[in-house]
Amino acid sequence: MPELPEVETIARGLAKRVTGDVVESVWLGQKKEPLKSPASEIAATLERSWIAAVRRMGKHIVFDLERDQVYVARAPSPARGRSADRRSNEIVSTRVSPITPAQAGVGARPTCNKAQWIVHLGMTGRLQVCEPQSEVAKHTHAILRLSSGRELRFVDPRRFGRLSVAQAGDFDAAGVEPLEVDLDRFLALFRGRKTPIKSALLNQKLLRGVGNIYADESLFRAGLRPRRRASTITRDQLAKLLVAVKEVLKEAIALGGSSISDYVNSDGEEGFFQLQHRVYGREGEPCLVCKAPIKRIVIAGRSSHYCPRCQK
Ligand SMILES: [Zn+2]
DSSP states (O other): OOOHHHHHHHHHHHHHHHTTOBEEEEEEOSOSTTBSSOHHHHHHHHTTOEEEEEEEETTEEEEEEEOHHHHHHSOOOTTOHHHHHHHHHHHHHHHHSOOOHHHHTTTSOGGGGEEEEEEEOTTTOEEEEEOTTSOOOTTEEEEEEETTSOEEEEEOSSOOOEEEEEETTOOOOSSBOTTTOOHHHHHHHHTTOOSBHHHHHHOTTTBSSOOHHHHHHHHHHHTOOTTSBGGGSOHHHHHHHHHHHHHHHHHHHHHHGGGHHHHHHOOSOOOOOOOOOSSTTOTTSBOTTTOOBOEEEEETTEEEEEOTTTOO
């Protein structure tokens, strides 16, 4: 299951490939599960939209979209010589094509020209940028045809992934962004919570996108046992934990940088980069600091790994 660093890496890879492209048409499969918004709304939102940005919010990949009139007015970005030519062609075709009231945003505020396409990869979801002639993988649920001639495809064998759209750019994932949160906000998240710190770290309503592996690794670096009640942890220890969470996530993202292109293009189970785990998945193996055997316990159905000597 892709965790925050993987999603960040994928979002960055997609941003490089598709920012500035325009969605010309959309094909959606028959399976209902991947569609969190109605198919007709997803198609209407995406078609003829300009991809202004691709970014990660929690474990979601968010495509910021702008509608026709917005990109007509936009000056071509100097960094993208080739796509600037391409875009000027689109401007012509946009002018001659009929625009429905919904697409033109008639009667709506100008800010309604913004929208978002939100992708959650679930367990096995993948986004591929490929040439139209490349074979369509089994379990493909969406194909976006781009004005650059390429296609952006969503493939998901187990169908836990979700596609949705939000109008006017109002998508807001729950929780705070772990890489951006400051200490005061972080302290407030755990104040008075009697749940184990591990569960609190995994609670998506508190922090966006910290998964099981990264929670274990962060707790090890901060010297905190996963079962410690959040409310009993001192301010200094929480400050250390925040540093650890950011460190672990940033290291994993940095490792991901080199494998971006392989992953986005991949149509198989190619291995993702991996952070050198210090505790996760190392039950019984010696702690890298003190040599004590790493312990594994289960908290709320999830495996937790820790060093009984280094973590208190
Ligand atoms: Zn140890």
